[in-house]
Amino acid sequence: MIFEAGLRSLKKLIFTLVFLKLFFSGNLVAQDDSITVTGLQSVLENVDEVPGLEFIVYFKTLNDTTDLTLLNLSQHADSVNFWFSDTILLYNQAKELNAGLSLLNEGSGSINYFLFKREVSESGVLEYLDNLIRNELFDPSGIVNNSFTNEGELVLLGTKTAFRPYYKLKVKILSDIKMLLLLACLGMFLIASLIMVLVMFVIKSKKRRKEVLTLRFKNLCYGPISDLLFDDEPERLKQLKREELVCLFPKGHLDIDLFKDVMIQEIISLNKNMKGDFKARLKLIYRKLELDKHSIKKLSFKRWDVVTSGIVEINEMDVIEAVPIVGKLTSHVNFYIRSNAVATMLNISEDMTLKVLADQRYPLSKWQQMKYYRIIKYLNNKGNVQFDLLFESKNESVRVFGIKLVRYLGLVDRLSVLRQMYRTASINEKIEILKCYDNFNHLEGLDDIHTDLSTSDKTLFLNVVKVLKNLGSEVSQIILMEWFRKTKDFECRLKILDAVNSLNPELVTLSNFSANEEQVNQIIAHLKDPILNHV
Amino acid sequence: MKNVLIIEDDKLISSLVQFKLKKEGYNVTMAEDGIAGIDAINLLQTDLIITDVMIPFKNGIEIIHHAKKVSPKVPIIVLSSLGEEEGTVMEAFNLGVSDFVPKPFNPNELAMRVRRLINN
Numbered sequence: 001m002i003f004e005a006g007l008r009s010l011k012k013l014i015f016t017l018v019f020l021k022l023f024f025s026g027n028l029v030a031q032d033d034s035i036t037v038t039g040l041q042s043v044l045e046n047v048d049e050v051p052g053l054e055f056i057v058y059f060k061t062l063n064d065t066t067d068l069t070l071l072n073l074s075q076h077a078d079s080v081n082f083w084f085s086d087t088i089l090l091y092n093q094a095k096e097l098n099a100g101l102s103l104l105n106e107g108s109g110s111i112n113y114f115l116f117k118r119e120v121s122e123s124g125v126l127e128y129l130d131n132l133i134r135n136e137l138f139d140p141s142g143i144v145n146n147s148f149t150n151e152g153e154l155v156l157l158g159t160k161t162a163f164r165p166y167y168k169l170k171v172k173i174l175s176d177i178k179m180l181l182l183l184a185c186l187g188m189f190l191i192a193s194l195i196m197v198l199v200m201f202v203i204k205s206k207k208r209r210k211e212v213l214t215l216r217f218k219n220l221c222y223g224p225i226s227d228l229l230f231d232d233e234p235e236r237l238k239q240l241k242r243e244e245l246v247c248l249f250p251k252g253h254l255d256i257d258l259f260k261d262v263m264i265q266e267i268i269s270l271n272k273n274m275k276g277d278f279k280a281r282l283k284l285i286y287r288k289l290e291l292d293k294h295s296i297k298k299l300s301f302k303r304w305d306v307v308t309s310g311i312v313e314i315n316e317m318d319v320i321e322a323v324p325i326v327g328k329l330t331s332h333v334n335f336y337i338r339s340n341a342v343a344t345m346l347n348i349s350e351d352m353t354l355k356v357l358a359d360q361r362y363p364l365s366k367w368q369q370m371k372y373y374r375i376i377k378y379l380n381n382k383g384n385v386q387f388d389l390l391f392e393s394k395n396e397s398v399r400v401f402g403i404k405l406v407r408y409l410g411l412v413d414r415l416s417v418l419r420q421m422y423r424t425a426s427i428n429e430k431i432e433i434l435k436c437y438d439n440f441n442h443l444e445g446l447d448d449i450h451t452d453l454s455t456s457d458k459t460l461f462l463n464v465v466k467v468l469k470n471l472g473s474e475v476s477q478i479i480l481m482e483w484f485r486k487t488k489d490f491e492c493r494l495k496i497l498d499a500v501n502s503l504n505p506e507l508v509t510l511s512n513f514s515a516n517e518e519q520v521n522q523i524i525a526h527l528k529d530p531i532l533n534h535v
Numbered sequence: 536m537k538n539v540l541i542i543e544d545d546k547l548i549s550s551l552v553q554f555k556l557k558k559e560g561y562n563v564t565m566a567e568d569g570i571a572g573i574d575a576i577n578l579l580q581t582d583l584i585i586t587d588v589m590i591p592f593k594n595g596i597e598i599i600h601h602a603k604k605v606s607p608k609v610p611i612i613v614l615s616s617l618g619e620e621e622g623t624v625m626e627a628f629n630l631g632v633s634d635f636v637p638k639p640f641n642p643n644e645l646a647m648r649v650r651r652l653i654n655n
Binding site: 225226230 | 547
């Protein structure tokens with residue numbers, strides 16, 4: 001178990017590391033594609049027009065009288081020294097204009113960047129170019145020198161340059177391992193979902209077909225069962241052979257497993273709703289039609305639900321010859337098979353020693369205890385059930401259940417056995433034995449109970465105090481008061497004082513508690529209050 | 536021929552009771568739920584009603600209430616599990632049902648009770 005858990009944790013760790021590796025490597029690759037601020041101007045010098053990017057040259061003259069209108073520059077409305085050009089699409093043209101202005105006039109010029117008519121900084125242009133390159137919308141390596149002068153050169157250049165972006169994009173998708181992984185995952189999910197839908201459809205259609213058939217078979221078996229049950233001569237049913245009975249049912253149907261299942265269910269249902277000689281008749285029909293063989297056959301199936309239904313059928317119809325097979329299933333790992341097998345064995349094996357229960361290796365759940373209690377109660381009413389094996393069981397939960405049975409079934413004669421068990425009993429057994437003592441006012445066990453006041457288990461201690469509250473003697477009062485002084489736990493002190501107050505109210509009043517023990521005063525006030533002492 | 540109406544959702548039980556009562560010479564009608572039962576009470580001339588308490592759509596008490604309003608003289612037998620509806624059974628008796636047959640039951644005994652009530 002621990003090894004499997006470790007292996008699972010290791011798998012999770014490896015998966016996480018692989019995922020992180022993929023994630024970070026993706027991040028690094030993305031950064032490799034970017035261009036730097038220093039490289040921006042050289043990139044712009046060597047490329048053709050960049051979509052959306054425009055340039056305007058600003059020039060600030062030193063002299064107010066300088067007129068640059070001849071160079072197609074416009075003067076700023078608020079400043080006579082400030083001139084600016086029209087929008088220029090190519091960086092080289094802007095650069096040439098800026099250089100010319102600086103050469104011919106006194107002043108300082110600058111090239112300003114506009115992206116879709118909005119002025120941006122160099123870093124903004126960089127980011128924009130970065131996006132274009134990453135999305136394959138702009139290729140800085142495909143530099144086109146626009147210094148050609150005639151159309152022939154342009155055509156020549158066009159034939160030499162392959163159309164790269166879309167081709168590259170296509171190849172990149174197919175060669176990108178992450179993209180392939182993603183596509184593979186999506187494909188797997190798609191296939192898995194299709195398979196699931198198909199499986200669900202098949203299961204649903206099978207289930208629907210089974211429901212339709214079950215309904216049809218139910219309708220088919222009403223008539224023959226009624227005929228057999230209300231036959232005027234009850235003895236005739238006993239004399240009938242299987243072949244004669246089979247003739248009452250549609251031909252070949254009694255060879256179909258589902259029909260047999262439906263028949264058994266209907267017979268069991270009737271068995272629960274009918275009384276008198278009809279029960280015996282139903283069992284006779286079940287046997288005559290050899291449905292008991294079908295129930296026994298179910299015990300060898302691998303599916304736990306089929307095995308369980310077989311056990312239940314054997315239990316309901318008292319198929320005693322199946323006892324050896326059912327007996328083997330009483331230690332089965334499956335809870336339902338085991339529980340029903342034990343219940344069946346208790347019900348039909350007629351073993352009054354309850355050995356099958358005493359030999360149980362698995363702890364008994366409350367549900368199992370309730371189920372077995374009903375059967376044992378029925379058996380106990382019928383005959384003399386022996387409970388000793390339960391008390392000697394190696395399984396603690398079985399011993400505890402045995403002690404519970406003493407209380408539930410009023411087995412007063414077993415109290416002496418419980419008293420012998422008490423000293424060596426476990427905490428849970430002791431608690432149950434104490435409940436029995438309390439229930440039957442069994443005073444003989446008081447010495448053992450007093451001894452257990454020194455237990456370190458709080459639950460047992462509280463149960464001991466609870467029993468002493470009802471059964472305690474004068475000695476018990478003194479011992480309880482001693483323990484009251486020793487213990488500091490509020491709940492224990494409350495229960496002790498409650499018990500002493502119940503046994504001898506004067507003792508609580510007369511006891512010399514130190515005045516500063518506010519907790520004790522509160523408890524006493526609580527116990528003496530006519531309303532609160534019931535809370 | 537006397538008419539008996541059975542209102543019972545367990546088809547197997549109602550089929551068996553029908554089979555038994557038909558053998559006894561009664562004309563039997565079956566209703567599988569409360570609504571069908573009330574329709575049958577309204578439409579058919581019934582001499583006796585056998586009803587379960589726990590049935591779909593309308594419970595047995597509603598059916599008894601309706602039957603007593605439509606035809607107060609028709610005897611009613613309640614066929615149900617004792618214990619699970621003890622209070623309901625008491626309520627049914629207060630409404631004027633003629634008899635109560637607890638499950639598990641003996642069909643022969645039920646047939647005898649039917650005969651006694653119809654003859655009376």
